[in-house]
Amino acid sequence: MEQQELWKSVLGEVELQISKPNFLTWLKNSQLLENKNGVALVGLPNNFAKEWVKNRYHKIILGSLRNFDSSVKNIDYSVFHQNPLMGQIGVSDKNDEYLGMRLPLELKVDKRTNLNPKYTIDSFIVGHSNELTFAAVQAVIKDVGKKYNPLFIYGGVGLGKTHLLQGAGNEIKKIYKGEISVLYVTSEKFLNDIVAAIRNKRMEDVKHRYRNIDVLIVDDIQFIGGKTTTEQEFFHTFNALYENNKQIIISSDRAPSAIPTLEERLRSRFEGGMIVDIGYPDYEMRLAILKMKIQSQNIQIDDKIVEQIALKVQKNIRELEGVLNKVVFCMQYNNLPMENKKIDEIINEVAQPAIKNVTIQDIIKNVADFFELSTSDLMNRSRKKEIVEPRQIVMYLLRDIMKLSYPHIGERVGKRDHTTAIHAYEKIKNDITQNNQLNQKIAVIKERLFKT
Amino acid sequence: MNIIVLRDELVNSLYAVERSVGFGSSLPMLKNVLIRADGPTITVTATNLEFAVIYSFQGKVINSGSISVPFHLLNSVIKNLNSEKLSISVREGNVVDITTDNYNASLHGFDAKDYPIIPSIHKSDGKININIESFTEAIECVIGSTQYSEIRPEISGVFMEANSDSMRFVATDGFRLAEKEISGFHMDLSGLDGIGVIIPLRSVEEIYRLLKTQKEGDLNIFVDQTQILFKTERMEMISRVVDGNFPEYKAIIPKDAAIEAILPRRELMSAIKLTSSFSGKNNDLLFASGENGKFIELSSSDGSVGQNTYRITSKIKGGGFSLLFNWKYLMEGIKIFNTDEVIIGVNADDKPVKIKSAGDISLVYVVVPMKK
Numbered sequence: 001m002e003q004q005e006l007w008k009s010v011l012g013e014v015e016l017q018i019s020k021p022n023f024l025t026w027l028k029n030s031q032l033l034e035n036k037n038g039v040a041l042v043g044l045p046n047n048f049a050k051e052w053v054k055n056r057y058h059k060i061i062l063g064s065l066r067n068f069d070s071s072v073k074n075i076d077y078s079v080f081h082q083n084p085l086m087g088q089i090g091v092s093d094k095n096d097e098y099l100g101m102r103l104p105l106e107l108k109v110d111k112r113t114n115l116n117p118k119y120t121i122d123s124f125i126v127g128h129s130n131e132l133t134f135a136a137v138q139a140v141i142k143d144v145g146k147k148y149n150p151l152f153i154y155g156g157v158g159l160g161k162t163h164l165l166q167g168a169g170n171e172i173k174k175i176y177k178g179e180i181s182v183l184y185v186t187s188e189k190f191l192n193d194i195v196a197a198i199r200n201k202r203m204e205d206v207k208h209r210y211r212n213i214d215v216l217i218v219d220d221i222q223f224i225g226g227k228t229t230t231e232q233e234f235f236h237t238f239n240a241l242y243e244n245n246k247q248i249i250i251s252s253d254r255a256p257s258a259i260p261t262l263e264e265r266l267r268s269r270f271e272g273g274m275i276v277d278i279g280y281p282d283y284e285m286r287l288a289i290l291k292m293k294i295q296s297q298n299i300q301i302d303d304k305i306v307e308q309i310a311l312k313v314q315k316n317i318r319e320l321e322g323v324l325n326k327v328v329f330c331m332q333y334n335n336l337p338m339e340n341k342k343i344d345e346i347i348n349e350v351a352q353p354a355i356k357n358v359t360i361q362d363i364i365k366n367v368a369d370f371f372e373l374s375t376s377d378l379m380n381r382s383r384k385k386e387i388v389e390p391r392q393i394v395m396y397l398l399r400d401i402m403k404l405s406y407p408h409i410g411e412r413v414g415k416r417d418h419t420t421a422i423h424a425y426e427k428i429k430n431d432i433t434q435n436n437q438l439n440q441k442i443a444v445i446k447e448r449l450f451k452t
Numbered sequence: 453m454n455i456i457v458l459r460d461e462l463v464n465s466l467y468a469v470e471r472s473v474g475f476g477s478s479l480p481m482l483k484n485v486l487i488r489a490d491g492p493t494i495t496v497t498a499t500n501l502e503f504a505v506i507y508s509f510q511g512k513v514i515n516s517g518s519i520s521v522p523f524h525l526l527n528s529v530i531k532n533l534n535s536e537k538l539s540i541s542v543r544e545g546n547v548v549d550i551t552t553d554n555y556n557a558s559l560h561g562f563d564a565k566d567y568p569i570i571p572s573i574h575k576s577d578g579k580i581n582i583n584i585e586s587f588t589e590a591i592e593c594v595i596g597s598t599q600y601s602e603i604r605p606e607i608s609g610v611f612m613e614a615n616s617d618s619m620r621f622v623a624t625d626g627f628r629l630a631e632k633e634i635s636g637f638h639m640d641l642s643g644l645d646g647i648g649v650i651i652p653l654r655s656v657e658e659i660y661r662l663l664k665t666q667k668e669g670d671l672n673i674f675v676d677q678t679q680i681l682f683k684t685e686r687m688e689m690i691s692r693v694v695d696g697n698f699p700e701y702k703a704i705i706p707k708d709a710a711i712e713a714i715l716p717r718r719e720l721m722s723a724i725k726l727t728s729s730f731s732g733k734n735n736d737l738l739f740a741s742g743e744n745g746k747f748i749e750l751s752s753s754d755g756s757v758g759q760n761t762y763r764i765t766s767k768i769k770g771g772g773f774s775l776l777f778n779w780k781y782l783m784e785g786i787k788i789f790n791t792d793e794v795i796i797g798v799n800a801d802d803k804p805v806k807i808k809s810a811g812d813i814s815l816v817y818v819v820v821p822m823k824k
Binding site: 021022024025046047048049050051052055056079081 | 477478479480481499501502504568569570571677678679690692695
């Protein structure tokens with residue numbers, strides 16, 4: 001029987017055996033903290049209660065516990081603070097400004113929720129590329145479990161998904177002061193928990209851990225695709241939470257429809273909720289992000305340099321940060337003002353590692369894999385829609401990344417005319433700005449290309 | 453139980469425990485005090501489950517034992533008795549007889565085993581031995597700088613920090629902060645580098661109340677993870693500590709000041725009281741340097757009511773300034789010093805101001821100016 005349930009039942013029995021004032025005074029805020037290896041650990045709110053309960057109610061409680069769980073042989077008592085008003089990490093999130101100055105926050109990850117306090121909603125920069133998603137998250141925070149459920153956020157690497165997810169979790173924790181329980185996991189952790197549970201025959205524990213919460217946040221869900229048992233368990237967990245109007249927030253590197261190995265039932269459930277994406281930041285947003293990092297770390301750096309970094313580093317936010325760090329480091333180390341050339345060098349080093357290594361074959365193969373086609377499908381004369389688009393993408397990438405000439409492109413992709421290549425390039429280039437899905441797909445493909 | 457005690461001792465003990473009686477609580481037993489007689493020592497105990505006070509004294513114990521009785525009733529009887537000695541005995545059915553040579557009373561007592569068990573510290577993280585007067589002086593300096601707060605319990609109290617070199621008491625409410633450092637104490641640490649606990653405000657007030665009349669004697673302080681125990685020769689008080697972390701206040705205290713103003717303390721206090729008469733709802737008081745750096749002007753105004761200005765001579769080094777304060781916070785910062793002069797250190801118009809004195813570096817007060 002689950003711990004909280006068990007304790008509730010025990011208290012119910014004990015209540016009948018002692019006077020009401022005594023029950024209210026000593027046991028009302030008690031908790032069953034642990035119950036393993038035959039020893040139960042009972043938490044009391046203060047030392048007085050601990051002494052009293054330990055000395056006067058031990059036998060009654062032990063008796064009652066054993067009625068429900070005969071494996072319990074003994075009870076330990078400790079003082080445990082519930083602290084609904086105070087999170088483990090300085091409640092004081094507003095106390096960043098303490099006596100008018102910034103204070104270092106206690107940056108420990110909260111063990112109960114897995115949330116890292118460094119990710120806050122306040123520090124999340126909003127721009128065109130993510131304002132819709134941000135609005136959806138705000139709506140969820142305001143109306144937990146009722147507004148958009150599940151909330152599915154997808155986007156490329158280093159664009160702030162984890163920041164937003166954890167920020168949402170921290171915000172919910174802060175606003176609802178412990179009345180709403182939050183749990184954040186990566187799908188990898190979920191998977192590991194399931195595997196460990198199966199091995200140790202503790203499935204019940206895992207089930208309860210993931211279903212006895214008000215908000216479940218799962219990061220990088222795409223990894224459970226193809227792992228049947230995990231998908232199954234997630235499916236059941238999802239249902240259990242959803243039926244009870246518990247909030248589910250999910251992130252992924254692509255839309256549900258683009259996770260090929262995902263079980264159909266799960267896909268349809270995700271698609272039944274609100275799907276929003278985070279795109280790549282534009283120049284203004286990149287500048288804003290850099291400025292915020294500079295401010296929060298009290299760095300002195302020339303505006304022109306910041307602008308240059310924002311201009312040149314166009315990919316993801318993590319890269320932006322990396323370049324900034326390297327530039328600042330060089331500045332401090334060399335103690336010299338930075339020249340544009342040097343900065344360009346750094347940017348190239350950090351931000352664009354291996355474009356040179358991409359070959360035509362790589363591009364064709366990656367696109368084919370992404371769309372679950374074969375390379376010959378892409379080359380042949382088929383005009384089927386499902387094949388034409390990937391083919392056009394190949395042509396676009398060949399131009400965009402490798403800067404091949406149109407005739408060359410046409411030649412390599414099934415001996416086509418150069419005008420076909422031109423048309424494909426222009427079409428995809430245009431569609432990218434209109435169609436976010438397409439943009440995301442291409443971003444993912446590009447990432448995979450450069451990863452190897 | 454059957455004892456004979458001096459009325460005065462009993463009065464003292466009831467005075468000591470009266471604030472610990474748990475009025476208005478769900479457990480009626482908390483409205484009682486526990487009287488226990490063991491050997492020649494008699495103790496009177498009360499608790500409100502936040503803290504407990506145990507007061508001991510000597511008396512004649514004919515039979516050991518214990519009983520709990522309603523505080524109010526006992527207090528009322530004892531205070532109004534005019535005899536020097538009285539006897540307290542318990543008979544069948546928990547009936548408590550109080551007898552003097554011309555008075556007798558029987559009241560309904562309660563079994564001692566129904567009275568809460570007072571926790572103790574079995575294994576302390578550290579033990580501090582300090583002169584009572586030093587302790588109360590330190591508390592006096594900082595206690596005015598904090599307030600009750602349910603939402604920020606970690607600053608709703610006094611932070612006591614000690615290692616083998618020094619001991620500090622710090623209190624703040626987010627707008628101002630006071631830190632007092634003391635020496636002249638002994639410390640025994642069980643393997644730790646130091647201890648730091650946040651003593652809840654009510655507990656601080658209580659231990660201060662209990663100790664402030666004593667000039668002599670030593671106080672022993674024991675600390676563990678969840679509790680703090682104050683022990684003197686006659687009395688023990690055990691209290692919970694606040695669960696949480698006190699903010700990293702050291703970073704807040706300005707290290708240097710661009711501008712420093714030295715002012716006569718007593719005159720400044722009168723000046724603040726005087727000019728605050730015209731302060732508006734915000735308790736605002738303007739504190740600005742005059743020309744030539746030779747004086748300071750305190751002024752306040754309240755729309756239609758009027759305005760006033762006071763000029764006070766001062767030695768100013770480093771430039772001019774104009775700051776808006778909550779006069780109560782400023783006053784507290786001046787009041788806690790006991791030297792003739794105070795030094796006010798200013799940086800920018802919106803940065804925290806540090807108040808200290810030349811003769812005494814153990815006390816520091818920091819206050820944030822109001823936004824103009």
